[in-house]
Amino acid sequence: MADTPLLKVEDLCTHYHLPQGTVRAVDGASLSVKPGQTVGIVGESGCGKSVMLRSILRIVPRPGRIESGRILYARADGQVTDLAALDQDGRAARAIRGAEISMIFQEPMTSLSPVHTIGDQIGEALILHRDLSRKAARAETVAALDRVAMPRAERIVDMYPHEISGGMRQRAMIAMALCCGPRLLMADEPTTALDVTTQAQILALMRRLQEEDGMAIVFVTHDLGVVAQMTEFVVIMYLGRVVETGPVRDIYYRPKHPYTHALLHSIPKLGQRRAGARLQSVKGGLPDPYLTMTGCPFAPRCPHNDGDRCEREAPALRSVGAAQEVRCHYAERLDLQGVRKAVTA
Ligand SMILES: Nc1ncnc2c1ncn2[C@@H]1O[C@H](COP(=O)(O)OP(=O)(O)OP(=O)(O)O)[C@@H](O)[C@H]1O
Numbered sequence: 001m002a003d004t005p006l007l008k009v010e011d012l013c014t015h016y017h018l019p020q021g022t023v024r025a026v027d028g029a030s031l032s033v034k035p036g037q038t039v040g041i042v043g044e045s046g047c048g049k050s051v052m053l054r055s056i057l058r059i060v061p062r063p064g065r066i067e068s069g070r071i072l073y074a075r076a077d078g079q080v081t082d083l084a085a086l087d088q089d090g091r092a093a094r095a096i097r098g099a100e101i102s103m104i105f106q107e108p109m110t111s112l113s114p115v116h117t118i119g120d121q122i123g124e125a126l127i128l129h130r131d132l133s134r135k136a137a138r139a140e141t142v143a144a145l146d147r148v149a150m151p152r153a154e155r156i157v158d159m160y161p162h163e164i165s166g167g168m169r170q171r172a173m174i175a176m177a178l179c180c181g182p183r184l185l186m187a188d189e190p191t192t193a194l195d196v197t198t199q200a201q202i203l204a205l206m207r208r209l210q211e212e213d214g215m216a217i218v219f220v221t222h223d224l225g226v227v228a229q230m231t232e233f234v235v236i237m238y239l240g241r242v243v244e245t246g247p248v249r250d251i252y253y254r255p256k257h258p259y260t261h262a263l264l265h266s267i268p269k270l271g272q273r274r275a276g277a278r279l280q281s282v283k284g285g286l287p288d289p290y291l292t293m294t295g296c297p298f299a300p301r302c303p304h305n306d307g308d309r310c311e312r313e314a315p316a317l318r319s320v321g322a323a324q325e326v327r328c329h330y331a332e333r334l335d336l337q338g339v340r341k342a343v344t345a
Contacts, residue, residue: 004034004035004074005032005033005034005072005074006033006034006035006037006073006074006183006184006216007031007032007033007056007071007072007073007074007184007216007218008030008031008032008033008070008071008072009029009030009031009032009052009056009069009070009071009072010030010069010070010071010072011028011029011030011068011069011070012026012028012029012030012052012055012066012068012069012070012071012084013026013027013028013066013067013068013069014026014048014051014052014054014055014060014064014065014066014067015027015064015065015067016063016064016065017063017065018063020290021290022290023289023290024239024240024289024292025048025051025064025240025289026048026051026052026055026240027048027239027240027241028069028240028241029048029052029069029237029240029241029242030242030317031052031235031242031245033184033216033218034216035183035214035216036210036214036215036216037216037217037232037233038210038216038217038218038219038230038231038232038233039216039217039218039219039231039232039233039234039235040219040220040221040226040227040230040231040233040234040235040248041053041218041219041220041221041234041235041237042220042221042222042224042227042234042235042236042237042263043222043236043237043238043263044222044238044263044282044286045222046286046289047237047238047239047240047286048237048239048240048241049188049220049237050188050220051064051240052220052237053103053186053188053218053220055071055084056071056083056101056186056218057097057101057103057186058083058086058088058093058097059088059097059103060088066084069084070082070084070085071083071084073096073100073101073184075096075100076100076183081096083096095129098125098128098129098180098182099129099180099181099182100182100183100184101182101183101184101185101186102176102177102178102180102182102184102185102186103177103185103186103187103188104170104173104174104177104185104186104187104188104190105173105188105189105190106188106189106190106192106193107193108161108166108169108170108172108173109161109162109169111173112161112169112172112173112176113161114160114161114162115160116160117157117158117159117160118141118145118156118157118158118159118160118161118164118172119138119141119142119157119158121172121176122137122141122144122145122157122172122175122176122179123137123138123140123141124137125176125179125180126140126141126179126180129180130180138157140179141157141175141179142154142157144175144176144178144179145157145171145172145175147175147178147209148171148172148174148175148178148205148209149171149205150168150171150172150175151168156168156172166193166194166198167194167198167201167202170190170191170194170198170202171202171205173190174190174202174205174206174209178209178213178215181213181215182215183215183216184215184216184217184218185210185215185216185217185218186217186218186220187206187217187218187219187220188220189220189221189222190202190206190219191203191221191226192221192222192223199226203226203229203230206230207230217230217231219231224252224263224264227248228248228252231248232247232248233245233246233247233248233323234246234247234248234251236251236257236259236260236263238259238297238298239286239287239293239297239298241297241327242317242325242327243257243259243260243298243317243326243327243328244256244257244259244260244324244325244326244327244328245317245324245325246321246323246324246325247323247324250321250323250324251324252264252338252339253338253339253340254321254324254336254338255336255338256320256321256324256326256328256331256332256334256336257298257326257327257328257331257336258298258302258303258304258328258334258336259282259298259301259302260336261336261337261338262282262283262301263282264338264339265339266282282301283301284300284301287300293314294311294312294314295309295310295311295312295313295314296310296311296313296314296315296327296328296329297314298328299311304330304334306329306330309329310329313329315327315328315329318331320332
């Protein structure tokens with residue numbers, strides 16, 4: 001039963017049709033999340049991580065649109081719902097969003113309302129999804145804030161987001177996301193905007209809450225150090241596609257895709273962060289997002305590009321180990337070096 005996916009995304013395409021052309025933000029991506037599992041989605045800025053999460057939650061802003069694919073979500077009663085087929089603003093999507101599946105964002109200021117108190121915002125979710133009275137919702141809100149170790153929860157409940165620190169805002173957003181007991185939490189770079197100490201506290205908090213509640217987490221980040229600390233399974237995305245997936249150890253120690261290899265070797269060595277060293281980025285830039293690529297999308301930046309098949313034929317995602325999959329024609333013969341120590345923070 002535990003092996004039955006809670007979420008199964010199949011060949012999802014979410015595109016933005018703009019006057020300049022079409023951005024294939026998510027372009028045939030698939031992933032699977034088991035109950036209670038933590039899956040990390042990693043990739044450079046612009047590779048479709050956020051659009052993937054927004055597609056699952058059905059909050060893709062126009063002119064973005066799910067073009068094709070399925071998002072199969074197993075509800076608590078065992079029924080499987082294709083979220084991609086729901087009306088984004090309809091009752092069914094709203095009943096799942098914020099209750100069974102919720103999300104936390106990189107910058108709470110953009111998702112918390114500046115004109116409502118923290119208590120009103122968490123209380124509204126409780127009233128909407130759990131049908132609580134205002135009084136009961138307030139008591140639950142204080143309890144929810146206590147749970148995320150918010151100092152002086154009874155006072156914070158009446159404060160506005162701008163009156164508290166960034167770390168406290170992130171705690172408030174986590175409290176809001178978890179107050180209805182979701183089965184799946186999606187976290188979009190929840191610690192990127194925080195200082196290193198606060199980041200460590202928030203990650204520890206998320207781990208504790210997951211142990212207590214047993215929810216699954218899809219964790220988006222471009223920080224492979226955070227992935228190593230937080231996740232069991234990794235999905236590497238490039239230009240809207242999944243180029244490699246596997247258990248965290250396989251991905252770190254035995255990467256099979258040249259892009260994964262390049263990402264791993266862009267992690268600063270231990271100590272470099274503290275010295276203020278900048279993250280070395282992967283060589284070359286992302287191509288124009290309006291471009292339709294033939295061949296392997298990574299070919300223009302790939303040191304192993306054969307100048308022939310790689311340029312002509314887009315590789316399919318295929319199995320290269322018990323649980324590892326890769327989208328590269330030459331995965332087996334490249335003998336890419338992994339990293340010996342995954343955790344950097
Ligand atoms: N509202 C929008 N209108 C047009 N294009 C968009 C919109 N939102 C995202 N995109 C495009 O979709 C692609 C994927 O963006 P997405 O935000 O998912 O990337 P990401 O991997 O999450 O990046 P980051 O790490 O910077 O958040 C990018 O090319 C981006 O420019």
